[in-house]
Amino acid sequence: MKTFIFVLSFIFGGYFVLEFFLPTQAKAELGFDGFTPLFLDFVTIISSMAFGLGIINLFSIHFQKITLGLKGKFYSFVLLLSLCFTLVSGIWHFASVESLNLRLKFLEKMTQGDVNQKLAQLFPSFYKTLVSICPELDKACIAREKENVKSRIKDSDKHFSKLIFDFLTNAIFLPLGAAMFSLLAFFIASASFRAFQFKNIFGFLLLLSAVIVILGQNSFWTQLFPWFVELRAWLLNNVSSAVFRAIAIGSIIGGLIFSIRIWLGLEGVGK
Amino acid sequence: MSPKAIYLGLFIVLSAPFFVDMPIEIPRNFSAEGFFQELEKTVKPKSVVMVGLDYGPGTSAENYPQSLVVTEHLFRLGAKVIFFTFSPQAKAYLENVPKVVQEKLKREGINVEYGRDFIILGFRPAPAMFLQGVMKTDDLVKFFERDMFGTPLKDLALSKDLTNHSSIAVWVQFTGLVGMVQNYIQFLETGSKTVFFHGCTSITVPEAHIYTDSGQIRGLIEGLPGSVAYEALLSERFPVREKNKNTVIQFSSLSFGQAFIFLLIVMGNIIRRRKIE
Amino acid sequence: MNGIDILVAGFGTLAVYTYLIGENRFYRFFEHLFIGVAAGYLPYFLISNFLWPKALAPLLGFDILLAESYEENQARKILVALSLVIGLFFYVEYFSKRLAWATKIALTIVLASSAGLAIKGAFNELIPQLNSSLKPIISETLKESFSNFVFLTSLFFAFAYFIFSFNTERTRFSKFILVVSKAFLMICFGAFFGSTVSARLSILIERIDFLKNQWLETIRSMIF
Secondary structure, three states, X not given: OHHHHHHHHHHHHHHHHHHHHOOHHHHHHHOHHHHHHHHHHHHHHHHHOXXXXXXXXXXXXXXXHHHOOOOOHHHHHHHHHHHHHHHXXXXXXXXXXXXXXXXXXXXXXXXXXXXXXXXXXXXXXXXXXXXXXXXXXXHHHHHHHHHHHHHHHHHHHHOHHHHXXXXXXXXXXXXXXXXXXXXXXXXXXXXXXXXXXXXXXXXXXXXXXXXXXXXXXXXXXXXXXXXXXXXXXXXXXXXXHHHHHHHHHHHHHHHHHHHHHHHOOOOOOOO | OOHHHHHHHHHHHHHHHHHOOOOOOOOOOHHHHHHHHHHHHXXXXXXXXXXXXXXXXXXXXXXHHHHHHHHHHHHHOOOEEEEEEOOHHHHHHHHHHHHHHHHHHHHOOOOOOEOOOEEEEEEOOOHHHHHHHHHHOOOHHHHHOEOOOOOEXXXXXXXXXXXXXXHEEEEEEEEOOOOHHHHHHHHOOEOOOEOEEEEEOHHHHHHHHHXXXXXXXXXXXXXXXXXXXXXXXXXXXXXXXXXXXXXXXXXXXXXXXXXXXXXXXXXXXXXXXXXXX | OOHHHHHHHHHHHHHHHHHHOOOOHHHHHHHHHHHHHHHXXXXXXXXXXHHHHHHHHHHOOOHHHHOOOXXXXXXXXXXXXXXXXXXXXXXXXXXXXXXXXXXXXXXXXXXXXXXXXXXXXXXXXXXXXXXXXXXXOOOOOHHHHHHHHHHHHHHHHHHHHOOOOOOOOOOHHHHHHHHHHHHHHHHHHHHHHHHHHHHHHHHHHHHHHHHHHHHHHHHHHHHO
């Protein structure tokens, strides 16, 4: 198993490494450019399929709380209920709109003439519905049915699944997400008063730099001292970015080494 | 001073400009000026621009005004814009940003149409793979496939201008997510193969500066102050445009807040020194 | 947003702010509500925006309806089917411990591909950074020369601080370098803190804007 994992890791990692290092002509001859988008789709689909792991984890923890009657079971119930409502309403609405879209496309293809039989074989339920409405399959009837489907697609915005999903998005998800993050502003204010003191030269430099960056964008301060804007820009461009570049280069090299280790099977799953 | 008093003080200080009219002057912002000038130079009428709205409610306070003001600028320059996101939390903004700007420009008699002037691709997972795919594919229409509403891209007028990555003139991205901008820089090979503009939150400003210095980011908007300065530049360039008073009020609130924080730092240190003495 | 959305959003926002007074039931209710909604969001998007159009619809044969001139691409269908099957391997351990090794296959493919891409990405990011670090100390203007000198000095000292390969506290000179490096790092971290203050305040300001201009206005219009 270990050998198989190592070989798999080497092939999949090696594809992109080879794709990066090979000269353009060699890549064209080997057909890399045509295959890469397919390969990327392949890997992306696999990684996307992991979405359920988080949901299963949430369910197992909170369902256990509810069934065992532990403390906080009411809140666990609220969490699972809101999760189910969001998922079900979102997918229900999407499925209903998508099926209407596909029906519309089916009707458009039917009016094109020559692929009718193939479409009838591939989508018997769509064909059956159409025949029940337009037994003669005449163009005028199909055109009327198309308009009917288009208006149903427009009306789907008033469907209860869309209303529920929009409510959960606009009333809960977006505002509460912002509110959670905004709590940090209060803690920063509190920290500014209690924790940011200069006991030594390093603390003083930290505070000085922070104050320059804060006040360099402040409307009142820059009206009194317009050169603060340039000072802030100079500090960010020359000192702060130089130090951060050193940190970034170090972390890029560290990341590069770690990626090579994963590719060669020295880290990660197969170890 | 108790923490609760500080919280209350901060809330009052930040709320004041919303109730009392306090006109303030917008200070210069060199990054916003650079972004504006570079965008004017690079984007021509009918240029295809990819705009990534990679943010959620946590950073929308800074990224949303940036995306509004830059989208307006792009539409005014006659660009064809393709909106997308790598953040599943950005759906509301993907629909909202083009709609708000479209309605605003309609009031001025500028007609911006979905399908012809802009399209919304929607959410795409795995940023590295998607961006790599864009650079590798010969047929962007086939690669993108459909828009957010399920319409095949080939049915939309804008797709007529799309072949491969070289048909995209400019990439613009707004994000507050850590590590997101690196995906663009790495896989779009910004600076050498693509032109990249970035709107960041104030937190990632020091980080973004290393990329503007190396040319990997052509233009940068820094948080809320950046978008306010950009608004002012846009109003100067297009004097008839409707000004966004709300952003200016938010900026004056920010100035009050910054002054309050500065005061807290000074007071905290003075009180501590006195206690020690 | 309609009136009910705004009302509920406003109450939720204030509920979150009650945390500042102390943890309470009001806050916990909305917190759990938010987590549930946020957790349900990603799967919906993945399925509707990616998995359905890229994987499921072609596999079920719906792409014939979406293509102008349809050509059956069996190789792509097989690849998509294979990727979906391998993707399901993530969940095998929940059904059978004996087959839990299959999870490793899916994980390896994802990790190894990401690592391969990261190797490419690292070079694309690193080389321009190194190139642009080489700034001329003697430049056209004095200001530029001074700025470049400060830049290179900061860069050198920041690099020097992170050298852990050998003992940097042996001599007075190396201790001096350590002290100066720390000073430059403190300036950088101070700039980060200053930027963070602005960012956090902006988010709170946006919420205050919502409470004043939308929530209070909605309540006012309902009462009067």
